[in-house]
Amino acid sequence: MSGLLQKNIDLAGSNIPWLEGLRDKGREAFILPTAKTEAWKYTKLRDLSADDFVLSGTDEDKSHGEEHCTCGQGECHCHHHHEPQTNLPFAGYEIHFENGILQTLAFDLPKGVMIKPLMEAVFDGDDVKKYLGKDIDLASYPFAALNTAYLEEGVYIEIEEGVILSKPIILINHTHSCHQNIMAYLRNVIVLENDAKATIIEDFEYTGEEKSRYFNNIVNEIYINKQAKLEHYKLQNEAYKAVHISLSSVRVREGGFYESFCCQKGANLARNETKISLKEEHAEAVVNAVYLMNGWATIDTTTDIEHLSPNTKSQQLVKGVVGGNAKGVFQGKIHIAPNAVKTEGRQLHKALLLSDDAEIDCKPELEIYADDVKCSHGAASGELDKEQLFYMRSRGIGEEEAKRILVEAYLNDVINQISQEDIKTWMLSQATINQEEK
Amino acid sequence: MSKTPLLEIEDLCARVADKEIVKDFSLTINEGEVHAIMGPNGAGKSTLSYVLCGKPGYEVTSGSVRFKGKDLLSMSVEERAREGLFLIMQYPVEIQGVPVTTFLKHAVNAVRKHQNLPELDTMEFIKTVREEGKKLGITPDMLKRPINVGFSGGEKKRLETLQLAILKPSLAILDEADSGLDIDALKVVAEGINAERNEHNALLVITHYQRLLNYIEPDYVHIYADGHIVKSGDKNLAIELEKNGYAAFVKEQ
Ligand SMILES: Nc1ncnc2c1ncn2[C@@H]1O[C@H](COP(=O)(O)OP(=O)(O)OP(=O)(O)O)[C@@H](O)[C@H]1O
Ligand SMILES: [Mg+2]
Numbered sequence: 001m002s003g004l005l006q007k008n009i010d011l012a013g014s015n016i017p018w019l020e021g022l023r024d025k026g027r028e029a030f031i032l033p034t035a036k037t038e039a040w041k042y043t044k045l046r047d048l049s050a051d052d053f054v055l056s057g058t059d060e061d062k063s064h065g066e067e068h069c070t071c072g073q074g075e076c077h078c079h080h081h082h083e084p085q086t087n088l089p090f091a092g093y094e095i096h097f098e099n100g101i102l103q104t105l106a107f108d109l110p111k112g113v114m115i116k117p118l119m120e121a122v123f124d125g126d127d128v129k130k131y132l133g134k135d136i137d138l139a140s141y142p143f144a145a146l147n148t149a150y151l152e153e154g155v156y157i158e159i160e161e162g163v164i165l166s167k168p169i170i171l172i173n174h175t176h177s178c179h180q181n182i183m184a185y186l187r188n189v190i191v192l193e194n195d196a197k198a199t200i201i202e203d204f205e206y207t208g209e210e211k212s213r214y215f216n217n218i219v220n221e222i223y224i225n226k227q228a229k230l231e232h233y234k235l236q237n238e239a240y241k242a243v244h245i246s247l248s249s250v251r252v253r254e255g256g257f258y259e260s261f262c263c264q265k266g267a268n269l270a271r272n273e274t275k276i277s278l279k280e281e282h283a284e285a286v287v288n289a290v291y292l293m294n295g296w297a298t299i300d301t302t303t304d305i306e307h308l309s310p311n312t313k314s315q316q317l318v319k320g321v322v323g324g325n326a327k328g329v330f331q332g333k334i335h336i337a338p339n340a341v342k343t344e345g346r347q348l349h350k351a352l353l354l355s356d357d358a359e360i361d362c363k364p365e366l367e368i369y370a371d372d373v374k375c376s377h378g379a380a381s382g383e384l385d386k387e388q389l390f391y392m393r394s395r396g397i398g399e400e401e402a403k404r405i406l407v408e409a410y411l412n413d414v415i416n417q418i419s420q421e422d423i424k425t426w427m428l429s430q431a432t433i434n435q436e437e438k
Numbered sequence: 439m440s441k442t443p444l445l446e447i448e449d450l451c452a453r454v455a456d457k458e459i460v461k462d463f464s465l466t467i468n469e470g471e472v473h474a475i476m477g478p479n480g481a482g483k484s485t486l487s488y489v490l491c492g493k494p495g496y497e498v499t500s501g502s503v504r505f506k507g508k509d510l511l512s513m514s515v516e517e518r519a520r521e522g523l524f525l526i527m528q529y530p531v532e533i534q535g536v537p538v539t540t541f542l543k544h545a546v547n548a549v550r551k552h553q554n555l556p557e558l559d560t561m562e563f564i565k566t567v568r569e570e571g572k573k574l575g576i577t578p579d580m581l582k583r584p585i586n587v588g589f590s591g592g593e594k595k596r597l598e599t600l601q602l603a604i605l606k607p608s609l610a611i612l613d614e615a616d617s618g619l620d621i622d623a624l625k626v627v628a629e630g631i632n633a634e635r636n637e638h639n640a641l642l643v644i645t646h647y648q649r650l651l652n653y654i655e656p657d658y659v660h661i662y663a664d665g666h667i668v669k670s671g672d673k674n675l676a677i678e679l680e681k682n683g684y685a686a687f688v689k690e691q
Contacts, residue, residue: 386494391531394491395545395601396519396552405544409535409584 004049004146004183004215005030009058011152012119019122019151022133026148029138039140042329042361043271043300048243053183053215055150056099061182090422092168092201099175100153100184100216112163113198114156118187121156128156131189131221135249135277143245147185147219154187157200159228161193168199168233168423175216175238176208183215190220192228192256199231199420206239206266213268214239218246224256226280231259233423235430238266240295247273254280254309261418263427264291264299265434271300271329278305278312278343289318290411292433293326294354300329303347307340307373316347319414321407323354323433332377333365340370347377352410354384354403404432441468443504444609444640445490450501451665452489459485461665463501467609470637474651474676475644477662478684483644484528486662487611491525492518506608519545520552522608522639526598526615532586538597539567541585542604549605570603574630575623591618599630606634611642616650628653648680663688 005027013019032049033040054061093106095115102117109115121128138145157169171188192198204216216238224230238244244267250258262272276285291299305314320328334345351360364377384406392402411431418424445467452460459482467473477483489496490503492515503510505521513521533541547557568578574596586594595615602610612631616624631654635641643654651659651673659675660667661684669675669687 385531387531388533390493390515391527391533392541392544393515394493394519394525394527395541395605396516396548397544398516398548399514401544401548405536405541406533409533412535 004032004053005149006055009055009150011150013122013152016122018129023149023151025133025138026145026151029145030142030149033142039302039331042327042331042363043269043298045269048215048269051181051213051215053181056177056182056184057101057153061180088170088201088203089426090168092170094170094172095155097153097171097173097186099177099182100173100186102153102155105155106169110163110165112160113165114158115169116156118154118156118189119152121189126156127158127191128189131191131223132187133221135221135251136219136247136275141247143217144219144247144249147187147217147247150185151187153185154189157188157190159192159196159198162195163193164196165198168201170201170203172203172205173216174205174207175214175242176206177212177214179212181213181215183217186216186218188218188220190230191223192225192230194226194228196225196228197230199233199423201423202232202234204234204236204238204244204266206237206242208239211239211241213241213243215243216245218244220246220248222248222250222258224250224252224258226253227255228253229257229259231420233260233418233427234262234272235427236262236264236266236270236272237430237434238270240266240268240297240434242267242270244270246271247275250274250276250285252276252278252280252283252285255282256280257284259286259419260288261415261427262289262301263430264289264301265293265430265432267297267299268295269298271302273300273302273304275304276306276314278307278314279309281309281311282313283309284313285315286417287314287316288414288417290414290431291318291320291328292407292411292431293322293328294324294433294435295326296324297326298329299326300331302329302331304333305335305345307334307336307343307345309337310339310341311343312340313344314346316349317414317417318349319411320349320351320360321354321410321433322351322358322360325355325357327359327361329361330379331363331365333367334375334377335367336370336373336375338369341372343370344374346375349379351381352384352407353381407433441470443467444469444506445510445642446504448502450489450503451499452485452496453499454485454488454496458499459665460489463666465660465667467640467642469640471658472635472641472643472654472656474656474659475642475662475667476646476659476676476679478688481662482665483662484613487525487613487642487644490518490611491515491523516548519605519607520549524602524605524607524610526595526602526610526612528613528617530586530594530598532584532588534584534587536585538581538583538585539564542567542601545601546604567600567604571600573626573633574600574603575626576600592620592623595619595627596623599627603630603634608639609642610634610639611644613644614646615643616645616647624649625653648676651676661687
């Protein structure tokens with residue numbers, strides 16, 4: 001079966017009218033963007049529809065005979081249960097997905113914290129119905145529409161009023177498909193009630209043998225209520241042939257704070273998109289990111305921040321390092337509504353090009369309809385400084401290592417903004433370019 | 439007793455940006471010796487030191503250079519450094535985001551790896567750097583700052599000297615190590631360099647002033663003009679130059 005939007009897929013809860021209705025909306029709204037689609041002008045989707053992706057976890061996914069298996073081990077382990085494992089240097093409430101399918105949930109949760117499989121929350125009649133798909137215009141977000149059509153996997157996280165989580169909630173997805181191209185759809189709904197504080201970490205890794213092509217599509221719907229604060233960290237370290245498309249839709253109410261940092265270093269084609277609504281006064285967002293790549297990858301960072309009330313504040317610092325024939329894309333939109341006076345919106349994108357064939361496309365967009373606002377955007381790109389390289393080498397440091405040190409130094413100021421020491425240390429250790437693979 | 443040559447330069451010609459700068463330059467430096475090179479601005483002294491270090495863009499057109507008996511010109515920049523060649527640069531480079539100590543640690547370990555020695559213990563290393571730094575008037579606070587960024591001219595030269603003290607090269611080229619130093623700092627830096635001297639290493643001191651040579655006494659002084667050495671002598675040649683200038687040695691343009 002080919003095409004991204006497939007028919008006759010059995011999804012849980014198809015007898016629940018509101019849920020099936022929502023999926024139908026997704027099915028209707030999905031159209032694969034083309035080169036003419038403005039939002040996808042720089043990030044070309046190429047042959048995405050021709051990849052014969054099979055939905056992860058379906059019978060078709062599991063039905064492959066061993067003779068088809070290319071992992072070369074005689075017996076295929078693709079669907080054997082892998083022991084959940086992480087290399088994260090800190091503790092947290094871990095939630096493990098494999099090939100986009102929930103395996104284990106965190107236990108021993110503190111009082112006032114609920115984490116459930118999304119479908120369980122649906123069946124239990126939890127508030128999830130109130131939140132699913134509320135802030136996303138499916139016509140404008142084709143991949144969120146596709147995600148909605150396959151809505152099933154993911155978690156519902158609710159932090160009650162005033163609860164302060166001391167350890168992070170860690171969502172780990174390991175992909176290890178090795179026999180056919182799989183696609184997986186994750187949908188997480190995260191709600192922080194008034195005065196709650198939490199940290200969420202997303203970690204996407206590939207743990208398979210042979211590096212097949214696969215497609216991960218993630219939608220996070222995040223609701224930050226009054227004076228609540230969410231820190232959101234993400235590491236995208238997919239296999240080099242993967243496609244990773246993610247949207248985080250965030251709504252921030254009065255005095256709420258959304259602070260995010262994303263490091264993208266994997267995949268052949270990746271977009272990390274963040275759409276934020278600063279709904280009420282003193283809502284604030286920090287959207288920082290770094291990306292590093294080589295080979296033929298395209299890595300895209302897209303943001304859309306709406307300032308809808310006075311005294312709202314947003315800050316974005318995005319830095320990329322692009323080598324080989326790779327291409328970095330940054331699209332950053334700041335919208336300031338007419339009544340949103342005394343707001344502050346700052347955006348800076350910088351890129352370091354490591355080769356002549358590396359490319360950067362940067363599209364800042366400011367829509368300012370209010371007076372008395374502080375807004376700025378900037379973009380810069382450059383190359384490694386030859387004098388610096390020579391200086392380091394003249395002290396005995398090898399050329400490759402010197403480059404690595406300079407790349408690290410380049411990204412340091414963004415990563416150093418991470419307020420939690422152990423997460424900062426982890427991200428610093430991750431911010432290196434993956435070896436180029438053939 | 440016959441001397442062991444450390445650096446042997448023979449008829450070296452080199453150019454930068456299609457301009458012939460080093461012309462038929464020959465010089466042999468033996469272990470334990472101090473050579474001084476003096477010459478007018480623009481004569482090509484810095485160019486010569488960059489050529490010896492293998493800086494990209496500096497092209498050797500003819501001649502040969504042997505370092506410890508090996509062909510220096512076929513080595514990469516980092517190989518030369520690991521073999522024991524070191525240059526105190528006239529204009530040290532600023533590197534934002536790389537603290538002095540981190541930088542030094544990378545450099546030391548790269549050199550040690552080349553010598554098949556294990557990496558240094560971090561605590562031990564930091565202690566050594568602090569002690570050496572103290573001798574040169576470099577505070578622990580400065581060691582945490584990004585290398586050379588915002589350092590004064592004199593502070594940069596002290597940092598270069600600190601690197602020399604840590605890396606312990608066989609041959610150090612000092613390209614105007616004295617420029618930008620106040621009178622007291624000149625003494626501190628010179629003492630720092632002298633402390634590293636022994637019968638197996640050597641110095642090539644490029645300077646405009648006799649003053650540095652009062653502290654680091656040269657065995658030979660060479661006058662460099664028009665791409666090569668036009669006259670060699672002992673330390674008295676430097677004193678003579680200080681008095682009369684280059685006019686007697688450099689032909690009129
Ligand atoms: N990259 C370059 N492109 C063009 N000309 C160069 C380049 N590098 C050096 N030169 C020229 O080569 C000549 C020698 O320069 P160099 O810096 O070696 O002189 P120097 O003897 O060190 O002078 P100073 O005493 O002023 O330090 C100068 O005329 C300089 O302008
Ligand atoms: Mg010079």
